[in-house]
Amino acid sequence: MADVAKLAGVSHQTVSRVLNGAPHVRPGTRDKVLAAIRELDYRPNSAARALVTRRSQTLGVVSFASTLYGPASMLDGIEQAARSAGYFVSVASLRSLDARSVQEAVDRLRDQGVEGVAVIAPQISAVGAVARLSSSVPVVAVGSGSRSRVPMVAVDNLTGATAATRHLLDLGHGTVHHVAGPAGWLETQDRLDGWRRTLEEAGAPVPQVYSGDWSARSGYEAGLRIAADPEVTAVFCANDHMALGLLRALHEAGRPVPGEISVIGFDDIPESAYFTPPLTTVRQDFGELGRRALELLVEEVAGVGHARSHVLVAPEMVLRRSTGPARGLA
Amino acid sequence: MADVAKLAGVSHQTVSRVLNGAPHVRPGTRDKVLAAIRELDYRPNSAARALVTRRSQTLGVVSFASTLYGPASMLDGIEQAARSAGYFVSVASLRSLDARSVQEAVDRLRDQGVEGVAVIAPQISAVGAVARLSSSVPVVAVGSGSRSRVPMVAVDNLTGATAATRHLLDLGHGTVHHVAGPAGWLETQDRLDGWRRTLEEAGAPVPQVYSGDWSARSGYEAGLRIAADPEVTAVFCANDHMALGLLRALHEAGRPVPGEISVIGFDDIPESAYFTPPLTTVRQDFGELGRRALELLVEEVAGVGHARSHVLVAPEMVLRRSTGPARGLA
DNA sequence: GCTTGCCATGTGAACGCAAACAATTACACT
DNA sequence: AGTGTAATTGTTTGCGTTCACATGGCAAGC
Secondary structure, eight states, X not given: OHHHHHHHTSOHHHHHHHHTTOSOOOHHHHHHHHHHHHHHTOOOOHHHHHHHHSOOOEEEEEEESTTSHHHHHXXXXXXXXXXHTTOEXXXXXXXXXXXXXXXXXXXXXXXXXXXXXXEEOOBHHHHHHHHHHTTTSOEEEEXXXXXXXXXXXXXXXXXXXXXXXXXXXXTTOSOOEEEEOOTTBHHHHHHHHHHHHHHHHTTOOOOOEEEOOSSHHHHHHHHHHHHTOTTOOEEEXXXXXXXHHHHHHHHHTTOOTTTTOEEEOSBOOTTGGGXXXXXXXXXXXXXXXHHHHXXXXXXXXXXXXXXXXEXXXXXXXXXXXXXXXXXXXX | OHHHHHHHTSOHHHHHHHHTTOSOOOHHHHHHHHHHHHHHTOOOOHHHHHHHHOOOOEEEEEEESTTSHHHHHHHXXXXXXXXXXXOEEXXXXXXXXXXXXXXXXXXXXXXXXXSEEEEEOOBHHHHHHHHHHTTTSOEEEESOOSOOSSOEEEEOHHHHHXXXXXXXXHTTOSOOEEEEOOTTBHHHHHHHHHHHHHHHHTTOOOOOOEEOOSSHHHHHHHHHHHHTOTTXXXXXXXXXXXXXHHHHHHHHTTOOTTTTOEEEOSBOOTTGGGSSSOOBEEEOOHHHHHHHHHHHHHHHHHTOOOTTOEEEXXXXXXXXXXXXXXXXXX
C-alpha cells in the first residue's frame, strides 16, 4: 500500500480511503490512486484488514450429507447470497451428526474468524448443540424443522406433508402409508406429524410407519414390505430418493403405480419427473432456502434485531403420474 | 495473548512458542501457559497470524454446477482432505463457465488470501483461464479431462468410455449409440473419444451422436429420437442422469430395456441401482477424486515439485440389468 | 574458576491496514 | 479582509501475532 501511495503522490491513508469508498476524496486524487493501484496490480491484504477491523468478511457453513441434492443446493444458494452480500464462505462438513462434531465444526469456523455461521444440519441434536454455543457468533439453521431455538429458515414441512396426504385422501384412498426419514431429523418429525394429523383429522386409520434413511436403498427395502401388504393403496414418502426405491420395489413385485398403489414424494429433485412413473411430489426450493437463510444471517451479523427469526417457506405440490384414484374409483 | 502471558507469568513470546509447539519450552512452563489458556478460553487470532506468517491456512475451491452429485461429492472429498491437512476451505461457485467468471472467482479467492485453489470446473475454457493465472497461486483441476495444462486429478474417462462401449459390443450389438454431454466439457470430449475409438477399432459403424446437457430432461429428449430409430439396440450415455431420462423415453415408447435396447450410463450415482431397470454404468469415485486433488494441491502449496501432476483414477464398471445381449442372440 | 555452548526465556520490531486525530486548504458568507 | 465551516489530506497509533535477536542461567570441559 505504501508503494501505491508513493506512486500516486499521496499518503497511505488516502489510498485506504479510496479503497473503502470513503467520502471527501477529490476525484482527481481518486483517479491518481486508482491508476497507481492498477499500475502496480496492488491487492489489499485481507488479513491485515481483518486484523484491524475485526471483521473477516467471512461466513461459515456447517453442512451435513452435503453430497445430497438438498444440502448441496442449499449450500449453493448460501454461497450465491453470500457473494452478493460481500462475504466469503468457508465450509466445514460433518461426518456425523453428534453434538461433539457440530461443536467441533463450529469451533473450527470460529477460530478462523467467521462472523456468522449457517448450519445445514437438520438433526435435532445438532440444532441443540448449535443453540448452546450461538452466544459467541450469530448462527442460523437452514432447512431444519420448526423446533429450533436459533433463528432458522425452512420449508413448511407440516403444510407440505399435509398437502401430500390430503391429496391422496382426496383421491379416494382409505388411508395413506408413510415412509419416514431417519429418526432424529427435524424434517422427519414434521413430515410425520403433518401426515399423522391429516389422517386423524380425516378420520382415517393411522397405519404403521416405515422408516428409511433418505436413500433409495432404504426406500427399496421399505418397498419390499409394502409390496407384500395388499392393504396398501397409497404411500407418502418423506423424500424423492426413497420414493424411487419404493417405485422400484413395487415394480419388481408387479404392483403397478398408480394402478394399484399411488406414491407421492417430497423435494422434487430434478430427476423426479423422469422416474417410472414420473413422481408426484412436494417441491421445496432448496436454493431459495439457502438464500433466505443467508440474508437472515447477514442481518444478525449486522446486529439487526431478530424480528423475523423463523422463516417458513411454503412448499408447492407438483402433480405427476405416480398418483391416481383408489382402486374401484377409476 | 498478553492476558494469557500475564496470567501464566511469562512473556507473550513464550505463549506463542507453546501455541506453535516450538522446542525449548520447559514442561512446567508449558503447563502453566496451557492452564492460563484454558482458564481464559483464549483463542488465537487467525488474522493476526496470517498477517505475519503470510499463510492463511485456507484453500479455495472454485466449483461449478455444485448441486449435481459429482461436483458436490468432489467438494465434500476436498473438504475432508483439507481438514485433515489442517486447512480451511473457502468456496466460490460459478454461475457460468466463461473465462471471465472463472477469472473473477479465482481473483475473489486470491483476494481472500487462499494459499491454493482447486477448480471443479470441467470445461475446456475454464481450465484454460485457470492455467493462465495460476502464476500467483498454485492451482489444481479436479475431475476434468486430460488436456489440462495445470496439474489435475480425474477419472480416466477414456478408459471408462472404452469399457462401456466394449461391453455393449461384446454383448453382440452391431454398434453403440452415444448420448454425449454438452460441448466444451472435458468429460464430454474424452468419453466421446473413447467411444468413437472403440467403435472404430472394432470396425463398427460410428453413428450420429446425440447431445445433452447432463440433465435427465436432455436424456429424455435424446431418448425420444432414439426410440423412434429402429436401428438402435445399444446406447452409451455420458452420465447416469441422462440415462434416466433415456430410460423414461424408451419406456414411454414401449421399447423394453434391455430387451430391445441396452443402456449403459456413467458415474454410478447412488440412485442408479434403483432405476427401472437398474442401470449398468461406469463408477467414478468422486469423493476420492476430491481427496486426491487436495493432496496434490497441498504438495504444490508446500512447494514440492510437480512429479505426479496428472493423476488418473481408474473407473470401474458396474453391471446391472439395463444391458443385455443384442436381439436375436438371447 | 573461567570459558564455551546450549537451553530457556524475554525484548523489540514488523506484518499491512484502518481509526482517531491533526492539519491544511477551499470556499462561502459577513 | 476576516471569520467560520466543510472538504480534503496527512500523521500517528495499534490491531495480535511471529520473527530476529538479546539475555541470563546452568552444565561440561579445561
